Amino acid sequence: MNTKQTIAGAGLAIGLGLIAIASVIGFDTMQMQVPPSYARVGPQIFPYIIAIGLAATGAHIAWKSYRGGDEVIDEVEPTDWKSVGIIVAGLIAHMNLLKPLGFVPAGVILFLSVAFAFGSRRYGRDAIVGFLLVLLAYVGFTYGLGLQLPPGILKGLL
Amino acid sequence: MDSFLALMNGFATALTPINLMWSLVGVTLGTLIGILPGIGPALTIALLLPVTRNLDPTGAFIMFAGLYYGAMYGSSTTSILLNTPGESGSIMTAVEGNVMAKQGRGAAALSTAAIGSFVAGTLGTLALTFLAPIFVKLALLFGPAEYFSLMIMAFTTVSALLGASISRGVAALLLGLAFGLVGTDILTGQPRLVFGYPSLLRGIDIVVVAVGLFAVGEALFMASQSSLRTAEILPIKGSLFMTREEWRRSWKPWLRGTALGFPFGALPAGGTEIPTFLSYFLEKKLTKHPEEFGRGAIEGVAGPEAANNAAVAGVLVPLLALGLPTSATAAILLAAFEQYNLQPGPLLFSGSSTLVWGLIASLYIGNVMLLVLNLPLVGLWVRLLSIPQPLLYGGILVFSTLGVYSLSNSTFDLLLLFIVGIIGFLMRRHEFPVAPCIIGLILGPLAEAQFRRALSISQGDPSVFVTHPLSAVLLALAAAVIIVPIILRRVKHV
Amino acid sequence: MKRRHVFVSLFAMALATGCFGMAAPALALDDLRIIAPAKPGGGWDQTARSLSEVMAAMGAKGGTVENVPGAGGTVGLAQLIDQEKGKGNVLMVNGLVMMGAILTNKSPVTLDMTTPIARLTGEYEVIVVPAASELKTVNDLVAKLKADPGAVAFGGGSAGGTDHILAGLIAKAAGADVAKLNYVPFSGGGEALAAVMGGHVVAGISGYGEWAGQIKSGELRALAISSPERQAGIDIATLKEQGVDVDLANWRAIIAPPGLDDAQKNALLGAVDAAVKSDAWKKVLTEKNWTDLYLPGDDFGKLVAAENARTTEILKGIGLVQ
Incomplete structure (x- = not known):
């Protein structure tokens, strides 16, 4: 019984989410200043069509879920939100630490968070593998190809 | 037969030890960068330009050509094994290829991709050698009206990917179209859906969306399901290489993929992605096993992989014959020609025939090298799958973020990747197909721009789409693709 | 410090x-x-x-x-x-x-x-037409522009970029209505070049270097270059000497x-x-x-x-x- 309610809830949420995206597109498009053009079809027509399409699809999905249809299914096993959260945290940490700490430390943090989320508890192995992999990527791309990866705290060392 | 003699001279140039070495360097480097999303042949050649300035131009171009082909090989490997397309041309490969890999048929998928790429690359190079003038004429026939009709035809391919629920497939397509709206409107220079962020003005890169939906979304989804997380993947089930049955099902898609890919590459606004969509669609329509599509059909790997490699050969037709770059990589190659004070176009063939024919000959050699390098490694590559999942996905995310960051050295792209990754996770969790989203993102902006360009040139007269003969033919084909199956179904029921 | x-x-x-x-x-x-x-x-x-x-x-x-x-x-x-x-x-x-x-x-x-x-x-800009075009000089182009600005579809680079600005300057100097300029932006030099060579637009504008090869081989006819005076080694008349008082350097x-x-x-x-x-x-x-x-x-x-x-x-x- 509970699962069924969640299913309907998820479908409703997704449908309403699509309608929300459609309204953002519609609203943004209304604000545009349109220069004259010979095309008659300006930069606003396609966004409006897409917004209307999204709103209609969203409404369809929401309505069917509300009516108890199987429009959105969730028959897979229950989601382990903790693991998802750990990777999300790792990605957020990575993008914020990349410039201040540098590519290598930020990369190792991301690697460790993913490994942990996937259930690994062999911290030593993970840290060593992660460090070597990230270091190799950094050195290879910086010196081999001249990419500009942020050195961060290792500036001058590498 | 002039071309034939010139080609033989070209082989004499390309087969010198030093040029063979450059070719080897190119294909190896190309394979490596192809594996990485975001770092493609265009960026690599741009970064190598200053280094190669003092090289002999023939050697440098032989290396660049190897690099271009090699990147396509490398990116199909990661598409199949890791569900992470390295280049946008191998997005379709991931759809069927990764399912095959998870069923223990990764080696077969890799083999059909490698052999298909070889077949397409070689046939494409043959077409480049002998049929270039025809395709040059074809390329110039396409104006904005014709492109728009072509895009409409390409949109029909989405139907092959909609999956079980039409409304979910359409929602994914529309989401991709919405992603494509973000950025500066190309016809008026006005910002759309930018919300005041200057970083959004350049639009959302296809690489960000492809990596976000496939690699990041997949990693989040795998982590969220404890049974998937701990599952052991069997790298090889059955025979290592392709079975007789798999050969039989692959060779026609290779040829059809080549026939689709080559002309598209030669079109100034063609690209490597669209022929892979068309090829996938065509194979799904023609196969005797339609039920296998989405569950690991080998035709769905063989066709698109041939198509993207043939497109690479096609790109070289207008580049060498007209000096007309039709892809980002071709534009950089053009800059490389200019660095050596060479001007591509008809004058190049007469003025620097050693270089041109050496380059074309090196394409044949590069293809052989790639096949020889890749086939024996197939067994080794699939063992990537036996790496414990925590380390494998850790590595995938490290390299995904590396590639996306280096698109424009901006952490803003990492934020976009993160957002798209979350969307990809939700789509996977609720069984929304992700491929239509990518198709929408790629085709939407092209279709819109060509539509408005055509109308601007005709001063607002919409009849151009049907009065231009080529455009009318393409529109009729698109309509047939949709209508014919419906009629057939009706007829069957009656 | x-x-x-x-x-x-x-x-x-x-x-x-x-x-x-x-x-x-x-x-x-x-x-x-x-x-x-x-x-x-x-x-x-x-x-x-x-x-x-x-x-x-x-x-x-x-x-x-x-x-x-x-x-x-x-x-x-x-x-x-x-x-x-x-x-x-x-x-x-x-x-x-x-x-x-x-x-x-x-x-x-x-x-x-x-x-x-x-x-x-x-870099100076060139104004070109396809080899088969009926327009032979800048004056032909200007006359057409004055008669019906919409009929002269210019192909070039991004909206608001150098090519677009030059098209506007030419229209203004020619006495045509700038607001009625029919400029079609293409993404990337290759697409604009193909549109001109295929005759899909009336005229094209680009940096000289990008299209020099096609001009030399005769596939494109250069009507004018946007430099203040003739450039050494480039056999193209300037806009100024043809009576269009515009010069522009990118x-x-x-x-x-x-x-x-x-x-x-x-x-x-x-x-x-x-x-x-x-x-x-x-x-x-x-x-x-x-x-x-x-x-x-x-x-x-x-x-x-x-x-x-x-x-x-x-x-x-x-x-x-x-």
């Missing part, structure tokens, strides 16, 4: 007295960084890399090129103004294209917030962050001056077919102001900018 200033002034003095040679130890610009506000491979990137190589050969330390692409260079401009303020070791490449981008994107950061250093190079320049003191500014001016006058730079110019349009300091600042006024007027006339 103090020590560095002394160093910088010493360096400026050294320059002023002319004792700057190849063997001279180090430009005081330690850790020189040049921002290219575009992806690797394009004109701005190549300018940045060439300049950095020449300056490094003359003793500047560092000399790294950073690519900050996006939005016609305005993403890089925002970084220069917000994050590099007061730094005497940072340079950024820019050009006429950025001016249009600032206007069309309604960018909050503008060029007058930066420290102008020098215009370096430039210039590339180098600028520095805001908030520099005089010593910092002079050091950068001196270092760039020395680099531009070196043989190595001259070699770069010939190799890349760049026209030398060196114009340093305040004169460059004045040029930017004048170009900005002209660009704003045209883009407003076209309707791209309100």
